[in-house]
Amino acid sequence: MTTDPLLIFDRTILRQRRERAALRWGEQAFLKREIARRVVERLDDVRRTFPLALDLGCHGDEVAAALGSRSSVGALLRADMGLEFGRRAQGPTVVADEEALPFAPRSFDLVLSAMSLHWVNDLPGTLIQISRILKPDGLFLAGMLGGVTLWQLRQALAAAESEIEGGLSPRVSPFADLRDAAGLLQRAGFAMPVADSETIDVEYQSPLALMRDLSAMGESNLVAERRRGFSRRSTLLRAAQIYDERFACPSGRIEASFEVLFLHGWAPHESQPRPLRPGSAAHRLAAALETTELNAGEKAEPR
Numbered sequence: 001m002t003t004d005p006l007l008i009f010d011r012t013i014l015r016q017r018r019e020r021a022a023l024r025w026g027e028q029a030f031l032k033r034e035i036a037r038r039v040v041e042r043l044d045d046v047r048r049t050f051p052l053a054l055d056l057g058c059h060g061d062e063v064a065a066a067l068g069s070r071s072s073v074g075a076l077l078r079a080d081m082g083l084e085f086g087r088r089a090q091g092p093t094v095v096a097d098e099e100a101l102p103f104a105p106r107s108f109d110l111v112l113s114a115m116s117l118h119w120v121n122d123l124p125g126t127l128i129q130i131s132r133i134l135k136p137d138g139l140f141l142a143g144m145l146g147g148v149t150l151w152q153l154r155q156a157l158a159a160a161e162s163e164i165e166g167g168l169s170p171r172v173s174p175f176a177d178l179r180d181a182a183g184l185l186q187r188a189g190f191a192m193p194v195a196d197s198e199t200i201d202v203e204y205q206s207p208l209a210l211m212r213d214l215s216a217m218g219e220s221n222l223v224a225e226r227r228r229g230f231s232r233r234s235t236l237l238r239a240a241q242i243y244d245e246r247f248a249c250p251s252g253r254i255e256a257s258f259e260v261l262f263l264h265g266w267a268p269h270e271s272q273p274r275p276l277r278p279g280s281a282a283h284r285l286a287a288a289l290e291t292t293e294l295n296a297g298e299k300a301e302p303r
Contacts, residue, residue, distance in 0.1 A: 057116020190265025
C-alpha cells in the first residue's frame with residue numbers, strides 16, 4: 001500500500017496491462033476509436049495548420065487513423081508508455097510516460113490525446129508539461145474518461161461487496177469531474193480553456209462480459225490502495241446479478257456508460273484575444289439596453 005497521497009493509480013501495473021492489451025488490441029479498440037474520432041472532429045472547427053503534432057498515448061494509432069488525409073496536420077509523432085504499442089505504430093514513436101514527458105519546450109504546434117490522461121496521478125502537473133512543450137499559440141485537444149464513467153458497475157459492485165463482505169474497497173478507479181477540468185487547464189497556463197463532456201453508452205451481453213472487456217483493454221481497476229488478490233467469485237456473481245436487476249436493457253443486454261471529458265486549450269500568445277480591463281469599456285451597458293444606470297444602493301423609481 002502506498003503512503004503518497006499523489007499516487008492514486010499504480011502505473012507499474014498500468015504499463016504491464018498496456019503490454020498485454022497491445023497483443024490483441026484490434027479486438028478491444030472500439031472505445032478508443034470512438035473517442036479519437038470525436039477529439040479529431042473538434043480539430044475541424046480550427047481554421048489553421050499544425051506542422052508538427054504529438055499523439056500522446058497513441059495505443060493502436062487510432063488518432064492517426066481519425067486524422068486520415070486532413071491537410072491541417074503535418075507530421076505526427078506518437079508517444080505511448082507501452083513498448084508493444086510503440087512497436088506496432090505506423091509512424092515515428094517514442095516510448096514515454098505521460099507523467100514525465102521527454103520533449104523540449106516549444107516543440108509542438110498541436111498535442112492530441114485520446115483515452116490516456118485519466119490514468120495520470122498528477123493531472124495538473126502533466127497539463128503543465130503539455131503547455132510547456134507547445135509552441136506559442138499551439139493547441140491542446142484531449143478526450144479522457146470522466147468521473148461518471150461506469151456508474152452502473154460502481155453501484156453493483158458496492159452493493160454486492162457490502163452485502164457479502166461487509167465492507168467496501170475501491171474497485172473502480174476514480175476519475176476527474178467536468179467541473180474541475182476547465183479550472184485545471186487554466187491553472188496549467190492554457191489560454192481560452194474549454195471543457196465539455198459527452199456520454200458513450202455501450203451495450204454488453206452481460207456484466208461479466210463488460211468486466212472481461214475492461215480487463216482486455218487494460219482499463220480495469222488501478223487504484224494503488226485497492227484490495228490485493230482475486231475478488232471473491234461470490235461477490236462478482238452477486239454484482240452481476242444486481243447489475244442485471246437494475247440496469248438491464250429491453251433487449252436483455254446491459255448498458256455501461258463512459259463519460260468522456262473533452263479538454264481544449266491554447267498555449268498563450270500575444271495575438272490571442274484578451275478580456276478588457278474593468279472600467280475600460282467605451283460604451284455603457286445601460287445605454288445599449290436603453291435603461292437607467294443605478295449606483296450601488298440606489299433604488300429604481302416607480303414608473
